[in-house]
Amino acid sequence: MAFHSGFVCILGRPNAGKSTLLNALVGERLAIVSPKPQTTRNRILGIVQIPKRKKAPAGQIVLIDTPGVHKADTSLGRKMMSEVCEALEGCDLLLLIVDVTRKFAQADESVLEMAKKSGTPVFLLLNKIDLLRNQKDKLLPIIDGYRKLHAFKEIIPISARKPEGLDLLIEKMIDALPEGPRYFPEDQVTDQPMRFMVAEVIREQVLLETSEEVPYATTVLVEQFEEGAKLTRIAAAIYCEREGQKRILIGKQAQMLKKIGTAARLQIEKMVGARVFLELFVKVSPEWRESRAFIEELDWRRQLELLTHTEKT
Ligand SMILES: Nc1nc2c(ncn2[C@@H]2O[C@H](COP(=O)(O)OP(=O)(O)OP(=O)(O)O)[C@@H](O)[C@H]2O)c(=O)[nH]1
Numbered sequence: 001m002a003f004h005s006g007f008v009c010i011l012g013r014p015n016a017g018k019s020t021l022l023n024a025l026v027g028e029r030l031a032i033v034s035p036k037p038q039t040t041r042n043r044i045l046g047i048v049q050i051p052k053r054k055k056a057p058a059g060q061i062v063l064i065d066t067p068g069v070h071k072a073d074t075s076l077g078r079k080m081m082s083e084v085c086e087a088l089e090g091c092d093l094l095l096l097i098v099d100v101t102r103k104f105a106q107a108d109e110s111v112l113e114m115a116k117k118s119g120t121p122v123f124l125l126l127n128k129i130d131l132l133r134n135q136k137d138k139l140l141p142i143i144d145g146y147r148k149l150h151a152f153k154e155i156i157p158i159s160a161r162k163p164e165g166l167d168l169l170i171e172k173m174i175d176a177l178p179e180g181p182r183y184f185p186e187d188q189v190t191d192q193p194m195r196f197m198v199a200e201v202i203r204e205q206v207l208l209e210t211s212e213e214v215p216y217a218t219t220v221l222v223e224q225f226e227e228g229a230k231l232t233r234i235a236a237a238i239y240c241e242r243e244g245q246k247r248i249l250i251g252k253q254a255q256m257l258k259k260i261g262t263a264a265r266l267q268i269e270k271m272v273g274a275r276v277f278l279e280l281f282v283k284v285s286p287e288w289r290e291s292r293a294f295i296e297e298l299d300w301r302r303q304l305e306l307l308t309h310t311e312k313t
């Protein structure tokens with residue numbers, strides 16, 4: 001029987017649940033998740049293998065999680081939006097995900113415009129239906145409202161967190177994707193380097209533990225990653241923009257940094273499957289969010305490109 005495959009881009013406003021959906025569909029924590037908007041800063045690939053079922057074909061769904069669509073006001077923000085545009089290019093299907101508990105607003109309009117402009121078939125996912133609890137009768141008028149806005153190929157209510165409705169979503173995606181090759185080996189779930197995933201796990205703890213401007217002004221770079229027989233040694237720098245933010249990130253008697261480090265280390269140990277020695281530093285780099293050179297340094301795809309280029313020359 002035929003094999004269906006293709007690239008599926010997850011698009012939506014910040015906080016809609018895109019990364020939660022990616023993780024739920026792949027069955028692994030590939031993308032960090034937090035209650036704060038603008039958690040994801042680059043596109044994240046997740047591969048879902050679909051075995052052959054009774055009447056349905058087998059397949060491979062290559063999902064691409066993207067940063068939340070927002071009005072960018074820094075170099076970092078513009079880079080995030082260019083990541084969204086790159087993900088949209090050449091994909092076979094779009095999953096436009098909205099938080100069903102929030103009213104359709106101006107910001108949703110621009111996401112919808114991007115989806116329409118792409119010319120790609122769109123599934124509308126009404127996420128967080130678990131929050132509606134016994135008010136699920138509210139769904140029908142919401143669906144009707146959205147139907148008027150665009151000829152969505154499917155409208156599917158889901159809960160990415162619970163999860164709910166995801167089997168139906170997978171079935172519909174496989175049906176909608178064309179016959180195609182297996183793009184990635186059967187045992188591969190992502191293309192992200194471990195170093196980058198480690199940096200993200202540390203950033204996730206910063207997002208969870210700090211508030212106001214600190215999470216947005218923070219980024220993480222892994223500076224050392226050495227796998228030993230018994231122990232993996234990792235050193236990472238947490239960058240912020242001001243001395244005051246540095247003080248918050250370190251905390252009284254370095255308690256905050258210890259808390260972030262311990263929680264991150266436990267996660268990283270699961271990921272690398274070994275004991276980890278994690279060393280964290282906090283560095284101040286004023287206005288790094290406006291530095292294009294630094295933002296390129298944070299982009300692992302760009303770094304890999306540069307590396308192969310240097311090797312060739
Ligand atoms: N109740 C409920 N919460 C959800 C659901 N899906 C996601 N969330 C929560 O919504 C918040 C945002 O989730 P993310 O997956 O980080 O959202 P995102 O769209 O990737 O956000 P950005 O990366 O900032 O664009 C987190 O607190 C999630 O736990 C859901 O189905 N139900």
Ligand SMILES: [Mg+2]
Nearest residue numbers: 018019039040
């Ligand atoms: Mg995200």
